[in-house]
Amino acid sequence: MPALTAAAGEFPQAASDDAANQADETRPMSVPYFYWLAHHAMRSPGKLAVVDLQSGRRFSYADIDRRTGRLAAYLGNNLGIGKGERVAVLAPNCSEYFEIQFACARVGTIFLPLNWRLTVPELEFIIG
Numbered sequence: 001m002p003a004l005t006a007a008a009g010e011f012p013q014a015a016s017d018d019a020a021n022q023a024d025e026t027r028p029m030s031v032p033y034f035y036w037l038a039h040h041a042m043r044s045p046g047k048l049a050v051v052d053l054q055s056g057r058r059f060s061y062a063d064i065d066r067r068t069g070r071l072a073a074y075l076g077n078n079l080g081i082g083k084g085e086r087v088a089v090l091a092p093n094c095s096e097y098f099e100i101q102f103a104c105a106r107v108g109t110i111f112l113p114l115n116w117r118l119t120v121p122e123l124e125f126i127i128g
Contacts, residue, residue, distance in 0.1 A: 037102050041065035052095035064099060071103035083108030088127060090114040 040049065045062035052058075059067075075081045087109045089100055097113065104111035114123060 032105070037061065037065050037068060050095050050098060054094065057095065059095065064102075068099045068102040068106065071099055072106040075103055075109065076107045081107060081109055084110070086110045086112050088112040088114055090116055090123070092116050 040047070040061040046060050048058060049061040049064050050059045075087065081087060087100070087104050089097070089112065101111045114126060
């Protein structure tokens, strides 16, 4: 399967023969879940994606995609976090969790959300 280039806004076409393409042009593509955000940002950039009920903030798909891209770049370039490394997040529930999760996926890191209600010994066991 060809590489997916979110920055260029191009998504790969499903590989198949010409007869199958003529029979079914609308077959769904197989892309990694973290490009779902970029896909919707391209197709419906102004459409509402997330509402943070606690703060009242509202984010479109384009907003979330842009914020996720900046965070992914920061994780990789500024913090030096690379593919396969774990990123543990200890915070109350918030809309930023989506951004962190998608940014980690773009970098190739493992997103490890920690429940802020856990005790220190429980957190120490998880982080190990």
